[in-house]
Amino acid sequence: MEQSAADPTEPNGPELGKATGTLAERLFHELTEAILQGDLELGSKISEPLLAKKYAVSRGPLREALHRLQERHLITRSANQGARVAEATPEKLSDLFKVRMMLESLAAREATMNCSGSDLAQLARIIENHEAQILGTAPERHTALGSTDRDFHFLIAQRSENQLLIRLLCEELYPLLRLYRSRNDNLELRKRACIEHRRILDAMIDRDPEMAELMMRRHIDHARQRRVRAMEHPKTSD
Amino acid sequence: MEQSAADPTEPNGPELGKATGTLAERLFHELTEAILQGDLELGSKISEPLLAKKYAVSRGPLREALHRLQERHLITRSANQGARVAEATPEKLSDLFKVRMMLESLAAREATMNCSGSDLAQLARIIENHEAQILGTAPERHTALGSTDRDFHFLIAQRSENQLLIRLLCEELYPLLRLYRSRNDNLELRKRACIEHRRILDAMIDRDPEMAELMMRRHIDHARQRRVRAMEHPKTSD
């Protein structure tokens, strides 16, 4: 059962015959992916004629897609001056994590009472997968880098059963986060994340919404501090 | 008719008519206003040719504006099936207030350390204005209906100094709230709101961020319960 939601995360269909939908819609998703993937340099100017040629479409649907990207804060537009790809700054990253902390706290609290037994079991599986991945014993093909971490938060957001919250998190904040993809491969920090995930899940298993909210809040606050510090003091540790 | 909450590019600049900018931009704001004002019936289908004629523009800019409205959750679009104005349900209202509660809690906490003395004084003035308005002794011209209540939350959001948070609250959530304009004229409840506003401000004056956050959280949670109940059991109490 694949994710039927309007999730722009298309791993990579062999030939995703997704020729369905409108051109503007497809462009919107492709451009989103292009920006988040880094194919479009952050802060660079966007030339409509160039992009239109690149994607072999006319400027009409392209402009419609750009207007949607504007509302998603992935590009900025000035009248008669064109569009620019959003930029990534430590301040924006900190702002993003603070907002995310509040929204995911809510999601954790709501999900605590909504999760079924099998949901909790799947969350446990995700954590175990993550742990195994850290130890290098995971089936490597199934673990797209950092995807397990994403799966955990993604599933909790879904189980909040708050449509607005789901859209804000899964369609706006999570994509924005990808602008700041980090060298988060530090083993120690990933272990820490697993421990914190486990604490969140324990609270959910106890059906303790307030504890789940608090644990999620602390978890993301820790992540914020680490990520912002890492961005301000880039360690070329690789 | 000044809506200072529309464009982030002009934080507090004097009103320079929306006649500037592109047609698509102007259409976006006019359609937003039309939906929130109730000029476009909720849930009704949107005909592009009709709207284009009504606003005396071609379908190009209109479609660009519609794509932005889609991202703001003010309309829904299906491929080849057109656009419909968003609908208002008690569930959506509850979801909206829960998200708002979390975000404004954050804003209150951040603003507590950012507010200057004059900011706090202005918040106090807003509350006093609100109180006077309830007692019917306010200068009536300055008090657009319910604007004082909005001013309070608006100023706190601004002082969070979190650009993402400001955009989410002032440009997305607050407009969405207007879809559910209520007969909130009940005197008792408005007094209650003033008391809760005062408590929030007191916490901010004490420079106690966590208390301010908690008070804001409770304030909005109370409002949610009242508003959802009012929507489910429409009392024609006026």
Next chain:
DNA sequence: CAGCCGCAATCTGTCAACATCTTTGGTCAT
């Protein structure tokens, strides 16, 4: 040689026309 002005190339914003899809209404067959 530096700075300003103006022109041209290019881009953004807008429009009207074309193509494709959905819907609706009518006709025909059962």
Next chain:
DNA sequence: ATGACCAAAGATGTTGACAGATTGCGGCTG
């Protein structure tokens, strides 16, 4: 009379061309 099928009408999606604005370059002037 009812249901399916077909055709016409309208709406949405897309395109290419036109108009206004911005930018960059080159020449002129102090």
